[in-house]
Amino acid sequence: MKWSEICIHTTQEAIEPISHILHESGASGVVIEDPADLIKERDTTFGEIYQLNADDYPEEGVIVKAYLPVNSFLGETVEGIKEAINGLLVYDFDLGANKVTISEVNEEEWATAWKKYYHPVKISERFTIVPTWENYEKVNTDELIIELDPGMAFGTGTHPTTVMSLQGLERTVKENDTVIDVGTGSGVLSIGAAMLGAKSVRALDLDEVAVRSARLNVKLNKVQDAVTVAQNNLLNNIEGPVDVVVANILAEIIVRFVDDAYAVLKPGGSFITSGIISAKKEEVKEALVKAGFVIEEVTMMEDWVAIIATKQA
Numbered sequence: 001m002k003w004s005e006i007c008i009h010t011t012q013e014a015i016e017p018i019s020h021i022l023h024e025s026g027a028s029g030v031v032i033e034d035p036a037d038l039i040k041e042r043d044t045t046f047g048e049i050y051q052l053n054a055d056d057y058p059e060e061g062v063i064v065k066a067y068l069p070v071n072s073f074l075g076e077t078v079e080g081i082k083e084a085i086n087g088l089l090v091y092d093f094d095l096g097a098n099k100v101t102i103s104e105v106n107e108e109e110w111a112t113a114w115k116k117y118y119h120p121v122k123i124s125e126r127f128t129i130v131p132t133w134e135n136y137e138k139v140n141t142d143e144l145i146i147e148l149d150p151g152m153a154f155g156t157g158t159h160p161t162t163v164m165s166l167q168g169l170e171r172t173v174k175e176n177d178t179v180i181d182v183g184t185g186s187g188v189l190s191i192g193a194a195m196l197g198a199k200s201v202r203a204l205d206l207d208e209v210a211v212r213s214a215r216l217n218v219k220l221n222k223v224q225d226a227v228t229v230a231q232n233n234l235l236n237n238i239e240g241p242v243d244v245v246v247a248n249i250l251a252e253i254i255v256r257f258v259d260d261a262y263a264v265l266k267p268g269g270s271f272i273t274s275g276i277i278s279a280k281k282e283e284v285k286e287a288l289v290k291a292g293f294v295i296e297e298v299t300m301m302e303d304w305v306a307i308i309a310t311k312q313a
């Protein structure tokens with residue numbers, strides 16, 4: 001998977017609210033390029049050498065940068081970011097040039113750049129996501145820790161769609177359940193399902209980078225006895241029956257395989273869908289009901305929706 005750098009040319013007073021918007025939109029961290037840093041007096045007691053390149057800095061205003069995964073959500077994410085930034089005008093923030101540009105970053109650059117900004121995050125009652133290079137001590141004895149090195153695949157674990165999926169799994173998966181994770185990305189949901197007691201989890205993704213990343217993370221979390229990772233297009237040629245299907249994929253894709261999800265589920269089984277932008281909520285609900293599902297729960301985080309539906313017993 002490729003990564004995209006979003007650059008926002010703005011003012012110093014807008015740094016904080018814009019950084020907040022970027023975090024909320026799934027960016028693991030932000031970089032601030034403020035020309036004031038070029039003239040700042042620095043403490044060099046410990047012999048630090050500051051080498052800032054003036055060419056990286058704007059002549060006027062401030063550049064706020066963040067990294068976003070290039071996936072099917074990128075268009076909506078960027079539009080959402082622009083809208084939220086423009087919304088700051090209502091609160092009288094001076095946005096300066098307010099110019100938003102997007103560019104792709106090469107893999108090596110990204111592979112190291114984002115690590116500085118990615119830290120342990122508690123994302124549900126039981127789950128905490130911890131990047132592999134951080135040391136983290138459990139706060140509660142029943143806390144479940146997912147160690148993650150997302151590499152180039154989607155799934156730092158902190159995107160609202162992932163958070164809602166993990167919360168949905170937490171409420172649904174029972175000891176010894178069987179699970180299929182469609183669009184596994186970094187493998188985060190499959191690892192979560194196994195930690196919740198699922199005895200067998202099939203993690204599927206079309207993207208081979210995701211498959212490699214998921215395999216690595218599955219081993220890292222020592223759930224390889226329960227989780228198998230494979231390259232596959234949605235649920236094509238996958239047989240059930242299983243207790244739970246989870247899919248954090250764009251609404252347009254979910255509606256394409258609701259019938260297949262229904263077919264692979266046991267009666268009484270659950271289909272957890274996430275990745276649905278709020279404008280598409282009704283479309284997905286209708287498709288689920290048409291396939292025979294009963295909608296049990298609809299949750300929302302920012303502009304994203306997750307739905308838990310069951311196949312009647």
Ligand SMILES: C[S@@+](CC[C@H](N)C(=O)[O-])C[C@H]1O[C@@H](n2cnc3c(N)ncnc32)[C@H](O)[C@@H]1O
Pocket residue numbers: 071153154155156157159161162165182183184185186187188189204205206207210232233234248249250253275
């Ligand atoms: C939004 S990411 C979700 C990743 C992870 N499950 C999470 O919750 O963080 C969606 C994933 O679906 C995968 N995907 C997209 N289309 C697919 C398809 N037709 N079949 C299987 N996987 C697909 C993408 O490669 C990507 O890894």
